[in-house]
Amino acid sequence: MMRALGVGGPSVETVLTNPNCRPGGYLEGHVQVIGGEHSVDIEYVSLALVTRVEVESGDSEYNTNQEFHKQRLTGAFKLDPGQRHDLPFRFDVPWETPITEVYGQHLHGMTMGLATELEVARAVDKGDLDAVAVHPLPAQERILEALQRLGFRFSKADVERGSVYGVHQTLPFYQEIEFYPPPAYASGINQLEVTFIATPQVLQVILELDKRGGLFTEGHDAFGRFDVDYHTVDQVDWAGQLDNWLRQSAQRRGLFF
Secondary structure (H helix, E strand, C coil): CCCCCCCCCCEEEEEECCCEECCCCEEEEEEEEECCCCCEEEEEEEEEEEEEEEEEECCEEEEEEEEEEEEECCCCEEECCCCEEEEEEEEECCCCCCCCEECCEECCCCCEEEEEEEEECCEEECCCEEECEECCCHHHHHHHHHHHHCCCEEEEEEEEECCCCCCCCCCCEEEEEEEECCHHHHCCEEEEEEEEEECCCEEEEEEEEEECCCCCCCCCEEEEEEEEECCCHHHCCHHHHHHHHHHHHHHHCCCCC
8 A cells, every 4th residue: 555655666856957048948967766665667757847827717817837848758667676767868948938037137927947757657756846047048138138228127927828919839828028118108008018939040029018098098909029030139229129119109009208
């Protein structure tokens, strides 16, 4: 009975060489699997990234942890009592992985971890969960720097299940980074939400401008989308480009800064 309850079973520990990474990069380390008090048949050992996702269901919302980009390290093998297996790995981080850090500061609202899964005789043991810090690509940093220069202040970030209209995605969710507007824009904007969908070729940037509704008008969202070329990102005045888009978007809707 003790064996059936998992007592005296194998242990698993994941050691990351470096918990810091970027979208499109990788994580390296090794997984240590140590046999328990009796022999077991291991079906597989796998790794997966885990993040907290907001899900809309009818009129309500809830948060749940979602695994994505699972990678198997082994097939089936027998683990004898006390036997040690050291499994080195190089785990590819998807390009669309949400970022969790900006300039050394953690983005409020974001969680990211690398989960180790061990299946023993059809019973899955989630094993280890190690915190991971995802830093922005240089192109993402340029956009965030430009918003900072315009006076936008970071509010919070979250990950929402679903897809962005008109944008090809490989993951079942997307990140929204929310900003408070500076005084120059505050008369017409409640907040600005930025979504990055990175690919190996270009960075897709989606801006959602939540307009401020007046006494006789209803606030609506305005959307903008553009691509950032990794090779020419440093040749563009992004603060000027973003300022022009925000002003044109507001003027088209009868708002003026």
